[in-house]
Amino acid sequence: MIAGAPAPRVIVADDDADIRALVAISVTKAGLVLVDKFPDGSSAWEGVQGSAPDLAVLDVSMPGLTGLQICRLIRADARLSGMRIILLSAAVDDASRQAGFVGGAVEYLPKPFSPRDLIERLSVLSDRVGA
């Protein structure tokens, strides 16, 4: 994080409330600003469009829009070009991981993930935000 710069803003989307809360805690522990949390893909996409956060942590498998679809929509929107995306997924095979990166994610975390690991990645990414 650049000294003196405002903390990066983050939105979180996961259809599982506990995972959503766990990610939210990790975001907070990483010193970032949690803008909002969404239980499905459609509301998450609306949130992204409305608040244009610096970072989005999205579950791949969600009702409405999947995390991967949101990822592609963000990459297709010039206004959101600077946004970093972390995908979370229970799919651990290489094909799913590759699809995530091709879709525009900068990180792909297989479930179960370590909150400590997520916090570290969030910190690294937040340092790059605005850099």
Next chain:
Amino acid sequence: MSTALAVGGKLLGPISPLTKQGTTVVVYLIAIFFTVIKPAITVTSVPAISASAVCMLIACVVTSVIWRDVSRWHLFVIAWAIDVVAFAALQYGTDGVDSVFAACVFAPLIALAFDTFRRYRVLTAICAPLAVVDGILVFVVRASILPPDAERIRDDVSFIILGLLAIILVMYLVRQSRLQLARSEQMLAVSLQHSEDLARSEARSREVERSLRGLWAAITEQSAIGTDVTGLIDAWNPGAFSMFGLMRDEVVAKRHIEDFHLESELLERASELDNPVGDSERSQGFAALVEGARLDSADVREWTYLRGDGTQIPVDLSVTARVDDDGATIGYLFVAVDLRKAKQVSRLKDEFVGLISHELRTPLSSILGYLELLREGGDAPLSEEQLGYLNVAERNANRLLRLVGDLLFTAQVEAGTFQLDERMQPLGAILAGCVESARPVATTAGIEIKLNVEDDCEASVDAVRLGQACDNLISNAIKFTPSGGTVTVGLSGSASGAVITVTDTGMGIAADELDKLFSRFFRATTATRNAVPGVGLGLVITRAIARAHGGDIGVTSVEGVGTTFSMTLPLLESQWVSLPIIGARP
């Protein structure tokens, strides 16, 4: 006479020498009796009569030696000849050629003629004309010069002898008739027996045919198609009707078996075999189809049947040759099992396992994530006791996670979606890493773990997956080895490539369970008996990883002594290099 009757009574089988001699002796005694009581009989030479008696006695002695033994026929012929000499001497002693006992010389012939042995009949046939000539001389030429009394006695004696001959002839004919009848009856009985056997055999054949027809009609879930050597269909069961929707009359003698196969598949198989087409085979495709059966082996493999509407049916097809009595191939039998249901079930099962595994990972993420947050604590650090409880919860959550990972991996292997991320890696270093990560567990269990790498090599492998495979083998070895034992991990080269071995001094595996070890969810008896934890997926995964690398895995084990798993990875010789073993401890 009684002796003659006795002889005649023995109608079946060969007559004993003593019986035959008895007939001759009776005639001889009658002649001697008449010689003594009838003064009309002229005795011209007492020495000749005495010699005659001695001869008869010798004949009796010889005969009594051979007794009832019909096999010593040559001795009987000697005795018979002596009998003839005895009668000749008697004739000589009683007025020579004019003797009243001239006809008695026939007496030995009576017994001889009566026997069924061919050699006796031949002898009789030779002597009978001589007897007839002698008879003519006695009755015609000499009759005029004999005195009246002597003539009468001669007539009596001749009458007795000829009477005996007549009786014996009749009895002989009767006997021959009865023998013939007996033979006919015997032949009839044999014929009847054959006839009954034939009837039974026909009944059995009909029964077998009925059973086969019933069986053929009852096979409705498998298609059974018979062809001649060219592939022209000559048998079509109800199962084939169900599979193709074609009636027997529509295909028999009209269609060939290749018409129901995917042509591209037949050609692909033909190009694999690269065999010339045989004389009787219509095409390369058909030759490929019957290749296994032609080589006298049961050929079972997956093929694709093609219905008239274009529907493809995956089948497990068994092809066998039909042979005639001489073992020559006269056609083929194609028995196919529809695999559509089995494949669908397998796919659904894999999808289910995949879905379940996926859904289990999400709650596990929560459990492990929150446990981690708890461990890292906040303002109030956890007590030692609380940390202990947390360890137990984390350990079991991780155990569950491993199981879910294994299930998911197995589903991927079954679905064929499992892929490797292969890069050139030193195998020794991978093994060293596995050994080091297992060392704490081994030490806790009181087991020595050793790494034995003579030459390292670099190979194109997926280090993560290969490490997982080796971890599985080492983990198993530790679990199945009692405290004080040793686990040795080795790497060596062989003609087929690199061989990774994991040897333990554990409880071993029963010989009859070795071939089941690599089946999903199989647990060895030693595992269940000793409550060794596991679900029976580790070795399935290990083998899948070995095979994905182009290798395989084998096992040898002796109960109570130990077990060795050997994983072979194919390598080029040039890939063998001497590399420093990184991370290994002696």
